[in-house]
Amino acid sequence: MKNLARDGRTQETASSILRAAREVFAEKGFGGARVDEIARRAGVNKATIYYHIGDKRSLYEAAIHNVVSRTRQLMQEGTEHEGSPKDKLAVIIRTFAKVVDENPHVGPLMLREIASGGKHLPAAVLSDIAGIIGLLTGITEEGRRLGQFSEINPFLLYIMIVGMIILFKVSAPLRKRSVETLGAVVDTNDAVAGPVADSIERLVLNAVRLN
Amino acid sequence: MKNLARDGRTQETASSILRAAREVFAEKGFGGARVDEIARRAGVNKATIYYHIGDKRSLYEAAIHNVVSRTRQLMQEGTEHEGSPKDKLAVIIRTFAKVVDENPHVGPLMLREIASGGKHLPAAVLSDIAGIIGLLTGITEEGRRLGQFSEINPFLLYIMIVGMIILFKVSAPLRKRSVETLGAVVDTNDAVAGPVADSIERLVLNAVRLN
Amino acid sequence: MKNLARDGRTQETASSILRAAREVFAEKGFGGARVDEIARRAGVNKATIYYHIGDKRSLYEAAIHNVVSRTRQLMQEGTEHEGSPKDKLAVIIRTFAKVVDENPHVGPLMLREIASGGKHLPAAVLSDIAGIIGLLTGITEEGRRLGQFSEINPFLLYIMIVGMIILFKVSAPLRKRSVETLGAVVDTNDAVAGPVADSIERLVLNAVRLN
Amino acid sequence: MKNLARDGRTQETASSILRAAREVFAEKGFGGARVDEIARRAGVNKATIYYHIGDKRSLYEAAIHNVVSRTRQLMQEGTEHEGSPKDKLAVIIRTFAKVVDENPHVGPLMLREIASGGKHLPAAVLSDIAGIIGLLTGITEEGRRLGQFSEINPFLLYIMIVGMIILFKVSAPLRKRSVETLGAVVDTNDAVAGPVADSIERLVLNAVRLN
DNA sequence: TATGAATGAGATTTCATTCAT
DNA sequence: AATGAATGAAATCTCATTCAT
Known part of the structure; x- marks a missing residue:
């Protein structure tokens, strides 16, 4: 006790x-x-x-690892029971959107890491990222086998999904500021899960479908 | 003299x-x-x-303004003489891809700025960004008027274009590291102008077209 | 139990x-x-x-007291049964050489203490040192009485004996490093009991004898 | 200007x-x-x-180097014009005694360095020490050739000279404290150049002479 | 008797900025 | 126009010590 x-x-x-x-x-x-x-x-x-x-760097690595490994885990769990490649992609997108909505720090953290070329990413994190890309690779290959998807680079797919969701999320303050300062008429909604994720889903499915 | x-x-x-x-x-x-x-x-x-x-902050602002205002100017000049909204979009994409290829610092600089919500962006830079979004707004509105485009949020379009190009560009080292460390099979090409920009162009046009 | x-x-x-x-x-x-x-x-x-x-200081004092009091005790015991002043001096030298050989930490500990002027020596240790000097004083006085020794400052004698033995001992790594780095040709033997102590004994007896 | x-x-x-x-x-x-x-x-x-x-370590190394190289230089200069090996030894002893008297920090600095086995001595300092030992080696070899000196390890000679002078010097406070606290009757004189150096000179010459 | 956790105080080191020249 | 020297302020990190258990 x-x-x-x-x-x-x-x-x-x-x-x-x-x-x-x-x-x-x-x-x-x-x-x-x-x-x-x-x-x-x-x-x-x-x-x-x-x-x-x-020290500070270990702390940083622990924080990043924490976030990325959890994201990967959720994606993995979410796609285990889904049927079609399309559904799996949809789950990944929605899962990530939810993660990003619920944890507002994921976006900026990952974005900055990407911006510095992952120069300081510890191996553990890199392997989590590889895991996510591996998931996507599996899905696209299955999609191609089933004659549903065109050939697509899984890394580009990763960037599309993760990048767009993160960018939308983190750009919220910028969008707001644009509205206030410049009178621009843009969406100032923060949430990415929901309509925005739906748009991104459509976009991505469009991108990978055989036409 | x-x-x-x-x-x-x-x-x-x-x-x-x-x-x-x-x-x-x-x-x-x-x-x-x-x-x-x-x-x-x-x-x-x-x-x-x-x-x-x-001081340091002025230096930072000068550096960023330098980069963004030039980008905006190039986009503006490029679209002035183009005909259809589609062509204008294509020019914007290709222009930005070229800028990013030629100046490897644009990507990280802008990405970090976005990651911190543009909290420290000086007004001059903000207005350049607004200018670019304004360009896109004009193009999408024209496209809708001509019955070529569906309704699309110009800010989302901005993120799609700028974000994907930058993300592809800055992820080059990460992609390389993935290949080396994990044996992943991904594209390790650095250039974004060319085939990658073409993919993005198709993707974006797909995204905005009326279906 | x-x-x-x-x-x-x-x-x-x-x-x-x-x-x-x-x-x-x-x-x-x-x-x-x-x-x-x-x-x-x-x-x-x-x-x-x-x-x-x-606390740290108590720990330090305990460690040093431990070492010095044992040294004094051994010297005292060793000289109790010896006959001539010369023999007693020889015993002191050989005893100390043995202590230093067997406990490699005595040398550095005492040396550092001397280097800081014994500023932090607790009274107990100081009294042990005084005890050793007292031993030497007794021996030199007896030697003078018997017409065997010249007049010699017991503190100088203490330094000669203790100092030279310790210095020889602790200089072992330096000697080794000199050999390795500079190719110097010097004795790299660690032990001080034996030939080195014999040399020192001769030196000291030379120093105190009536000439 | x-x-x-x-x-x-x-x-x-x-x-x-x-x-x-x-x-x-x-x-x-x-x-x-x-x-x-x-x-x-x-x-x-x-x-x-x-x-x-x-940083702190560089500062330490600079300080030590400063002191040791100056000592070596003075010894070298002092022995250049002397005749017999005996005279040269005497010059070295008196020079070092003077250095130690004039710069009260030489003793403790060198002593502590010796106590830690010269583990952190930068190469420059090590080479200065080697230089001093080289001087002594030259002198003893000359002395042997001329039939004046017995065989003696130059490193032991170095320790004898440098060690005893330093030890006498740095033990001044300890001696004083012994007198005050314990009523010991010892020399409380600080200066080592003069009578003390003379004693050490006699001692050393005794030690190296052929008997 | 022994310990993991926690910390106040203080150590080393860094860095943007200024100033005299 | 340009610089070497200098610094105040603050950053990171360390460490002897205490405390609850």
């Missing part, structure tokens, strides 16, 4: 640190994030971060 | 600073960039940067 | 802590030593050190 | 930093020294140390 209680606390501390790290790294990027602020938001002493996780 | 020579040198100094700034900000982001490194890459003393341009 | 067993274990824990402390303080000095590392080498939790011994 | 003035200031800054570093490292050892205190004693901002010299 004692150990359970202790482990519970430890677990809690570590995950509140990771949560805070996700937030701050997403908002400011690696270089702009301050360990001090992460500690403050996690409600722990700065040294506690070093005790539980390690 | 003296003054002209001096101005010439001044001009040179300033633009080598801006070039270095683009590079470093693109690679590291605002927070990760070091004024020291920008000075080193520009081949000038750090104080010279302050003399010519100002 | 239980208590004895417990005491036995306690004893063990405490002495493994002291052993580790000697090691680390000898290698790194007081300022360079880390309580963390001492705990690791002792195979106990850091807090256990505080429970058994106290 | 401008440049000279500037260089003068730079030179001054750097050497006041090195002077302060010698002091503090000598008093506290590497681990116990604080960069803050070195900056304070040098009368400069902490960052200035990093600007001119680098």
Whole structure:
């Protein structure tokens, strides 16, 4: 019992640190994030971060890994029981849209990582990404075998899906600012799951279908 | 005569600073960039940067404005003489692909800006972006009037075009690393102008056409 | 029985802590030593050190006292039954050489202490040193009374004996490194008991004899 | 003129930093020294140390090198014009005694370095030490050729000379404290050049002479 | 008796910025 | 127009120590 209680606390501390790290790294990027602020938001002493996780870069890697591996897992689970390749693609899109809606830090985190060419991605994360691409490869191959899909580069597909969803999501503030400052008439809706995901789904299915 | 020579040198100094700034900000982001490194890459003393341009933020804004305003200008010029909305869209896509191919720092710079919600975008840059969206709005409206396009949110279109091109471009190192580390079989081609831009063009035209 | 067993274990824990402390303080000095590392080498939790011994300074003092008092005791015992002043000096030299050979941490520990002027030496240690000097004083006085020794400052004698033995001992790595890096041709033997102690003995007896 | 003035200031800054570093490292050892205190004693901002010299370890190495290379140089110069091997040895002893008297930080610095086995000595310093040992090797070889000296290990000779002088010097506070605390009757004189160096000279010449 | 977790205080190092020249 | 030197402020990281269990 004692150990359970202790482990519970430890677990809690570590995950509140990771949560805070996700937030701050997403908002400011690696270089702009301050360990001090992460500690403050996690409600722990700065040294506690070093005790539980390690230096700033380890913290960053843990945060990213956390997010990406969960995303991959959800996608994998979601597609296990689906029938047609089309349905599987749809599930992937909707799953990712939901993840991004529910966790507002996924988008910026992944985007920044992409922007720096994944130069600092730890192997674990890279392998998660490869896992997702692997999923897509399986789906497109099955689609081609069944005569439903044209030939498509799974990496391009990955970028299309993940990229567009993330970009839509993270561009929300920009869209709002455009409206306010410039009077532009654009959608200022934040949610990507729902109509936006539907558009993207149609777009993607259009893109891969045999014509 | 003296003054002209001096101005010439001044001009040179300033633009080598801006070039270095683009590079470093693109690679590291605002927070990760070091004024020291920008000075080193520009081949000038750090104080010279302050003399010519100002503080770090001004330098960042100058670098980004530089890039975005040129992009907008090229798009505008390219579409002025084109006929159909379809052709105009195609020009925009190809222009941007070319810009991104020729200036490898545009992608990361813009991506990071988007990732932080454009929180720090100076008004000048915002208005350039609005200008581009305005271009797209004009094109889609014309397309609808002519019964060629379905209704489409110009901001979504902007994201589709700009986002996919940039994402493809910046993901080159990641794709390469995937290949090396994980044996994935993906396209490791860097250039986006050409076949990739063609794919994106088809995709976009598919997306906007009336079905 | 239980208590004895417990005491036995306690004893063990405490002495493994002291052993580790000697090691680390000898290698790194007081300022360079880390309580963390001492705990690791002792195979106990850091807090256990505080429970058994106290803070870093107490630990340091315990470690040094441990070493010096044992040295003094051995010297005293060794000279109690010897006859001539010369023999007593010889015993002191050989005893110290043996102590230093058997406990490689004595040298560095004492050397560092001397280097900082004994500023932090606890009274107990100082009194042990005084005891050793007292031994030497007794021997030189007896030697003078018997017309065998010239007048010699016992502190200088102490430094000669202790200093040279320690210096020879601790310079072993430096000698080795000189050989490897610079091709110097020097003795790289570690042991000081034996021929080296013999040389020092001759030197010291030469130094104190009436000429 | 401008440049000279500037260089003068730079030179001054750097050497006041090195002077302060010698002091503090000598008093506290590497681990116990604080960069803050070195900056304070040098009368400069902490960052200035990093600007001119680098991190703490570089600073330490610069300080040691500074001291040891000067010592070597003085010994070399002093023995160039002396005649007999005996005279040369005497010069070396007196030179070193003088150096140690005039620069109170040499002793502790070198002693601590020896205590940690020279583990962190930069090559430059090691080569200075080798130079000194080389000097001694030359002298003893000449002495043997002339039938004046017995065979003696130059490294042992180095330790005898350097070690005893340093030990006498740095033990001054300990001696004083012994007197005060324990009523011991020992020499509390600080200077090593003079009578003490004379004793050491006699001792050393005794040690190397053919008997 | 022993420990994992946590932390306050302080250490080293970095960096944007200024200034005299 | 340009720079080397210098720095204040703040960043990252460390570490001796304590506490609840």
